[in-house]
Amino acid sequence: MPSDRASKEGNRTVVECHAVVKSFASVHVLRAVDLxxxxxxxxxxxxxxxxxxxTLLRCINHLEGIDxxxxxxxxxxxxxxxxxxxxxxLSERAVRRQRGLCGMVFQHFxxxxxxxxxxxxxxxxxxxLKEPRGEVEARSRxxxxxxxxxxxxxxxxxxxxxxxxxxxxxxRALAMNPRVLLFDEPTSALDPEVxxxxxxxxxxxxxxxxxxxxVTHEVGFAREAADRVAFMFxxxxxxxxxxxxxxxKPSEARTAEFLSHVLV
Amino acid sequence: MRSHDGTGEQPGRSGSTSxxxxxxxxxxxxxxxxxxxxxxxxxxxxxxxFAAAIAxxxxxxxxxxxxxxxxxxxxxxxxxxxxxRSVLTGVLRTLEITAAAMLLGLALGVIFxxxxxxxxxxxxxxxxxxxxxxxxTPIILQLFLWFNLALIFPRIDIPGIVRGTTVxxxxxxxxxxxxxxxxxxxxxxxxxxxxxxxxxxxQTEAALSLGASHxxxxxxxxxxxxxxxILPAIGNDTLQMLKLTSLAAFISFNELFGTTESIxxxxxxxxxxxxxAGAWYLVASSVLSVVQYYVxxxxxxGFQRGRQQALVERVVLRAMVRxxxxxx
Ligand SMILES: Nc1ncnc2c1ncn2[C@@H]1O[C@H](COP(=O)(O)OP(=O)(O)OP(=O)(O)O)[C@@H](O)[C@H]1O
Ligand SMILES: [Mg+2]
Numbered sequence: 001m002p003s004d005r006a007s008k009e010g011n012r013t014v015v016e017c018h019a020v021v022k023s024f025a026s027v028h029v030l031r032a033v034d035l036x037x038x039x040x041x042x043x044x045x046x047x048x049x050x051x052x053x054x055t056l057l058r059c060i061n062h063l064e065g066i067d068x069x070x071x072x073x074x075x076x077x078x079x080x081x082x083x084x085x086x087x088x089x090l091s092e093r094a095v096r097r098q099r100g101l102c103g104m105v106f107q108h109f110x111x112x113x114x115x116x117x118x119x120x121x122x123x124x125x126x127x128x129l130k131e132p133r134g135e136v137e138a139r140s141r142x143x144x145x146x147x148x149x150x151x152x153x154x155x156x157x158x159x160x161x162x163x164x165x166x167x168x169x170x171x172r173a174l175a176m177n178p179r180v181l182l183f184d185e186p187t188s189a190l191d192p193e194v195x196x197x198x199x200x201x202x203x204x205x206x207x208x209x210x211x212x213x214x215v216t217h218e219v220g221f222a223r224e225a226a227d228r229v230a231f232m233f234x235x236x237x238x239x240x241x242x243x244x245x246x247x248x249k250p251s252e253a254r255t256a257e258f259l260s261h262v263l264v
Numbered sequence: 265m266r267s268h269d270g271t272g273e274q275p276g277r278s279g280s281t282s283x284x285x286x287x288x289x290x291x292x293x294x295x296x297x298x299x300x301x302x303x304x305x306x307x308x309x310x311x312x313x314f315a316a317a318i319a320x321x322x323x324x325x326x327x328x329x330x331x332x333x334x335x336x337x338x339x340x341x342x343x344x345x346x347x348x349r350s351v352l353t354g355v356l357r358t359l360e361i362t363a364a365a366m367l368l369g370l371a372l373g374v375i376f377x378x379x380x381x382x383x384x385x386x387x388x389x390x391x392x393x394x395x396x397x398x399x400x401t402p403i404i405l406q407l408f409l410w411f412n413l414a415l416i417f418p419r420i421d422i423p424g425i426v427r428g429t430t431v432x433x434x435x436x437x438x439x440x441x442x443x444x445x446x447x448x449x450x451x452x453x454x455x456x457x458x459x460x461x462x463x464x465x466x467q468t469e470a471a472l473s474l475g476a477s478h479x480x481x482x483x484x485x486x487x488x489x490x491x492x493x494i495l496p497a498i499g500n501d502t503l504q505m506l507k508l509t510s511l512a513a514f515i516s517f518n519e520l521f522g523t524t525e526s527i528x529x530x531x532x533x534x535x536x537x538x539x540x541a542g543a544w545y546l547v548a549s550s551v552l553s554v555v556q557y558y559v560x561x562x563x564x565x566g567f568q569r570g571r572q573q574a575l576v577e578r579v580v581l582r583a584m585v586r587x588x589x590x591x592x
Pocket of ligand 1: 047053054
């Protein structure tokens with residue numbers, strides 16, 4: 001059940017996008033995106049292919065630089081530093097530190113194939129955050145247990161099904177203790193019969209109060225887990241509001257039409 | 265479809281009737297009228313395969329007979345020099361220069377391979393120039409250039425590292441190492457660039473999104489995966505290098521080939537000594553093939569789903585088991 005929207009209205013802002021603009025050569029992919037996500041809030045982003053949903057997520061952890069506006073996660077401007085009225089791109093080291101604020105889950109899992117499930121989860125905390133191995137291992141085993149993969153700790157990704165791989169990927173993101181989880185179509189590459197097991201894990205994360213931005217085509221998941229739903233078309237957020245309201249009575253004709261396609 | 269015996273019974277269909285009639289398994293051969301409906305399968309004959317094998321074996325036997333009875337060929341000389349002290353030293357030197365050159369080539373290949381995939385146009389350009397120059401000229405020419413470096417730079421003076429006359433510094437071994445290693449690096453950088461390209465960009469993205477540096481990502485995520493693809497090519501280059509090092513004889517580096525050469529200059533047993541060298545090259549390349557197999561398996565971890573045991577693996581494992589049981 002989505003927790004009460006009212007209780008999150010007063011929460012601290014975790015992610016804030018202000019007039020974010022991004023283009024690749026002459027293609028305008030993001031045209032002034034404004035967005036605010038509160039602590040513990042789950043925001044689902046829906047929209048047609050090419051709308052810029054992935055690009056928006058990639059800008060939030062600075063896998064892509066932006067061409068205008070700004071993005072804040074907690075109180076930090078991502079990728080840039082305000083000096084003398086200008087945004088100067090940060091050093092690589094500072095960008096790396098900021099990436100720890102976001103945990104990213106990809107459509108194609110992107111697990112490291114030459115490491116076992118447990119090693120995939122431990123690698124970031126041990127080798128990048130330099131946390132003590134013993135502590136990390138205990139925590140990683142707990143995380144894998146939580147996503148239902150306690151028996152698969154020493155399996156390599158190639159020995160796991162798509163749904164299992166995606167759950168390892170979620171555990172890998174969680175192990176870094178991020179402030180917000182970014183999901184880019186986490187179930188689009190999965191066989192229909194394993195979509196449910198991944199969505200169930202995500203629903204649990206939503207219920208325990210994780211802040212999440214989820215790009216998805218799963219309207220059912222949005223209805224059940226999201227506090228708010230945003231629609232993106234052509235580089236803009238054209239409609240955003242409470243999940244039930246937007247999904248049941250969209251105010252924009254484009255939203256209604258998109259939903260009618262997805263829901264069949 | 266009609267069956268050939270003309271009785272109208274159709275063997276392929278016999279199951280489907282029984283399926284509706286009762287619960288018998290559909291492909292159980294039925295035996296209507298006491299006759300079985302399954303037929304004996306007769307494999308195609310390959311008479312020519314047999315004939316060709318016989319012919320080839322006959323030719324081989326002739327060759328062996330000829331070799332054994334070639335009175336010009338002194339097998340005892342070959343046998344005598346096989347474990348000759350200076351020949352064995354030559355074998356060792358060949359292995360040393362091969363290993364050293366491959367290591368230098370690998371190091372240069374990784375550096376220039378990464379440079380060639382860099383976003384920095386200057387780095388990319390320099391790497392391209394390196395590959396262009398060293399891949400575009402004969403290896404023997406490069407060996408002679410390094411060996412005769414003293415002709416252009418009589419003294420080498422790099423403060424804190426080396427200082428002295430070039431003639432003394434550039435030993436035949438060093439000239440061979442520079443020649444083979446730098447040449448190999450040019451080929452290797454192309455192999456490594458291909459390997460880097462074979463790793464999906466999602467791997468880099470996943471690492472970066474964990475807050476990893478580019479250096480860490482390259483070292484821990486990209487290169488190990490690239491190496492899986494690269495290893496067969498490295499193995500191939502190593503085998504080639506093993507034999508290529510015989511060219512070092514021309515710059516008076518006494519490796520295996522050079523050693524046997526200087527022996528037959530003295531005793532005129534040319535073929536006998538060439539056979540000695542050939543035998544050792546074969547032994548060394550066979551050992552290298554086995555090493556390559558194990559290294560490839562190590563880097564293949566995580567990629568073995570549904571992998572069938574390779575023929576080499578079966579043979580090697582069986583041999584190992586046999587050796588171990590004999591040792592016990
Ligand atoms: N690196 C890039 N270079 C050039 N164009 C790009 C790049 N990445 C994305 N684009 C373009 O930006 C647009 C938006 O892409 P994006 O991947 O953000 O869309 P999306 O909403 O995630 O779509 P999908 O549902 O197909 O994943 C597309 O037109 C795409 O071609
Ligand atoms: Mg996308």
